[in-house]
Structures are given as C-alpha cells and as structure tokens.
Amino acid sequence: LAKTTQPISMDSYEGQEVNITCSHNNIATNDYITWYQQFPSQGPRFIIQGYKTKVTNEVASLFIPADRKSSTLSLPRVSLSDTAVYYCLVGSNTGTASKLTFGTGTRLQVTL
C-alpha cells in the first residue's frame, strides 16, 4: 500500500489560500488520491478525490502532477471554520488494496 507523508501542521490567516501537499512516492497504477477533513470529536468528511491532473469542486481543488508521486489540496480563502485535520489517502478498491489507510494528517490552524 502506498504510504503518504504530509506536514504535521500548518498555520494560515483567514482569507488566504492554503495548499497542503502530500507525498506518495510508491503510488500504484490503480490508486486514487482522496482527501478528508476531520473536526474535533467528529468523523472525517470527504473533501475531494482525483486520479491525475486537476479536480475542482465547490470546496477545494486537487492538483496531481504527471508522475502522481505527490498531490496538493488547495483551499481557497480559508475561514476560521476550516481549522481541522486534513488527511490524504491513497488506495483503490482493487483486491486487498481495498483497505484505506489514513496517515497522521495535517493540522491546519486558521486565525484572524
């Protein structure tokens, strides 16, 4: 299973764009990249998923370079309510790779 590496923590001011990068050097051909957000005392919540290039939804954008060995979650104009832990997952639902493993995540702190 592809292992992921993320920064442990990041700080930002409200209104700024935040980019969180995840490294996954041994990503497999079938693997997708998925990001989740977790607030204290809550279960994680799906943010975005992609395979290659760029994916955008109403919440975030996900940038994946051609070699797919890393990915960047971009949060435009963060607010205080974006303070949370962000997890990058790499995996697929192919055979035993169905297990989806969370890393330690990136703790984002947004302040005024």
Next chain:
Amino acid sequence: NAGVMQNPRHLVRRRGQEARLRCSPMKGHSHVYWYRQLPEEGLKFMVYLQKENIIDESGMPKERFSAEFPKEGPSILRIQQVVRGDSAAYFCASSPQRSSGANVLTFGAGSRLTVL
C-alpha cells in the same frame, strides 16, 4: 436519508467487561470499515467488511476483538475483556460498491469508549 449511525456515542466499561459498538451504514452502502483513533492521533484501520464477509481484518488485534456485518442488522465491533488501552474513539464508515476507482467513505460520528 440518514447518514452512518453509530451507537452508543459514549460507552464506559470497567476492565474485563465487554464492549459492543454498533454501526448502521448509509442506505444502499454494502461496505463497512472500522477505524480506531487515540487522542491526538490519526485513524488506524481495523477491519473492512461486506455483508456476511470479512474482507480485510489485518488491522484488528488477534485477540479480544471481533467484527461482523450480518445479512440483517448493523455491523458490530466487539471487544472482549476490555483493558485501559482500548479507550479510544471508534469510527465506522460505509461506502457503496464501485467497480473501479477508490471507495469514498462516509463516516459516522464515532463511539467513544472509556475503560475505567
């Protein structure tokens, strides 16, 4: 359309007792995952189940822990003879069947187990 329902939300047990955590997946979801989270740590995969089948239990301790997802009813995570180290938040997630790609998980609010 209710989300993933977990109960109890909070459970207190004394050492040596049994803990049973229940998870009802979202309607239409046939896959269930259980994760454990210690304070200030990430989520640790425990087990992945489909109806009446354990697909991957590589993250579950070999002793005292078991999980099931029967044909009818919720998925159950059972911890026998609990110890203080079992105190954690246990999250259940469900996903629909997909033929390709990666499962997108919908999580419940978690069950917080405290062992005295």
